[in-house]
Amino acid sequence: MKIIHISAECYPIAKVGGLADVVGALPKYQNEIGANSSVIMPFYNNKFTQAHKFTSIYQSKVKLGNDDIDFEILKIKGSVLEFDVYFVHIEELLYSENVYTENDINRFLAFQIAALDWILTLKEKPNYIHSHDHHTGLIPFMAQESYKYESLNKIPVITTIHNAQYQGWMPYDNIYKIPRFNIEKVGLLLWDDMINPLAAAIKCAWRVTTVSPSYMEELKYNANGLESLLSHESSKAIGILNGIDSEVWNPETDKYILKNYRKSTVESGKKANKKWLCNEFNLDESKPLFAFIGRLVGEKGAELLPYALDYALSTKDISVIVLGSGHEQTEKELSGLVARHSGSYNAFIGYDEKLSHIIYAGADFLLMPSRVEPCGLNQMYSLRYGTVPIVRRIGGLKDTVIDIGDNGFGICHNEVSVQDIVVAISRAKDFYKKQKEFKANRKHIMSIDHSWKVSAKAYINLYNLIT
Ligand SMILES: Nc1ncnc2c1ncn2[C@@H]1O[C@H](COP(=O)(O)OP(=O)(O)O[C@H]2O[C@H](CO)[C@@H](O)[C@H](O)[C@H]2O)[C@@H](O)[C@H]1O
Incomplete structure (x- = not known):
């Protein structure tokens, strides 16, 4: 054929x-x-x-x-x-x-x-x-x-x-x-x-x-x-x-990341990648690290991020990294947040394939508050790298992520709103505190097959x- x-x-x-x-x-x-x-x-x-x-x-x-x-x-x-x-x-x-x-x-x-x-x-x-x-x-x-x-x-x-x-x-x-x-x-x-x-x-x-x-x-x-x-x-x-291309997106062999890991070594592997990210971007590695990777456009709910992150960061118990480019205003607002939350927030405005791999490996949670998401690959990459996806229930995100409240492994919200994103981050923080459950979930999501x-x-x- x-x-x-x-x-x-x-x-x-x-x-x-x-x-x-x-x-x-x-x-x-x-x-x-x-x-x-x-x-x-x-x-x-x-x-x-x-x-x-x-x-x-x-x-x-x-x-x-x-x-x-x-x-x-x-x-x-x-x-x-x-x-x-x-x-x-x-x-x-x-x-x-x-x-x-x-x-x-x-x-x-x-x-x-x-x-x-x-x-x-x-x-x-x-x-x-x-x-x-x-x-x-x-x-x-x-x-x-x-x-x-x-x-x-x-x-x-x-x-x-x-x-x-x-x-x-x-x-x-x-x-x-x-x-x-x-x-x-x-x-x-x-x-x-x-x-x-x-x-x-x-x-x-x-x-x-x-x-x-x-x-x-x-x-x-x-x-x-x-x-x-x-x-x-x-x-x-x-x-x-x-x-997903499970050869390109494989934490065991990925050439871009700082330390390779598999299910049995996920804790030390993710820790090493998180450490590098936190040093490089002046973030606190003792706090759960939330990430966003993607085009900064309306479809991805990106224009809400500056407001939702500003609010979520005010409690001073999370670190956040953003990688993306797109609408100028959103780029400016996301860059502008760095000074307000120095030491817990940073943004790389641009496109960087290598950095995206390190973020999937080093982050604890990945945010995807998409307005429209035909499939979404980021949530599947994050699962493979043991990073918990936080997604809006839409399109392919709805088809691939089940909420922890429904015996699932991720965090889901219904609306594209600052409030829903902030509440989802708060639920994620609670989940992170239950370290035994959180670590078991990491191993579980790494074995979900989206090849x-x-x-x-x-x-x-x-x-x-x-x-
Ligand atoms: N600044 C940056 N630096 C480095 N890497 C970056 C980046 N911004 C985005 N990426 C990478 O680009 C890819 C984005 O893929 P998505 O599927 O999430 O979105 P996209 O909207 O482009 O694709 C459309 O097509 C795909 C494929 O069908 C559908 O999954 C999706 O829903 C649909 O919107 C990922 O590999 C991500 O890591």
């Missing part, structure tokens, strides 16, 4: 968020169970591409409206990853330091057209094409409707929604850039008078998946304008919970059922 994933991000090549983690792991685990799964993504100018060598395997021109733009398909020299990655190299559009820029309409249009142009030339065509999020949302439409891709229109295209908040809206006048199709089908591209790639993907893909079962249900009521579409297409839609094994199989079963 040959599968090609098409995505804007893929770990460890280019990562902005959880999309990269999934596209960097799912193909690997699909291959472990006998598939031939690969990824095609843009060639960015970043640390990974600078550190590796590439060979050009195909050259042509991509037609974007009236322009013919040179592109190449590159492959990494040598076997660096456990699955094949093909890169679309378009120097003038895609080769930027950032994954996302101001010019994303043209960038991702050209990327998608070049990817399909190349797939068209393959002797051995894929059995399935799997597109991810709105950046590749026009793939299902083009593969099915554009005249030049007619020979691909029997290949099932599956699309996965990692986040329906962002839909890739484009003004209608971009329509001429999409390879020619029967204009009577134009409605498939539109939603509220705009070209809407995510809506087009939901309409045209053979199957639609979301990254957790609860999120699939929630989208019918809250999908940034696409609620009725998702309800209408629900017969071809299914939620499959993400897994990709089950989910990779679920995707293969889904492909097999497409007729």
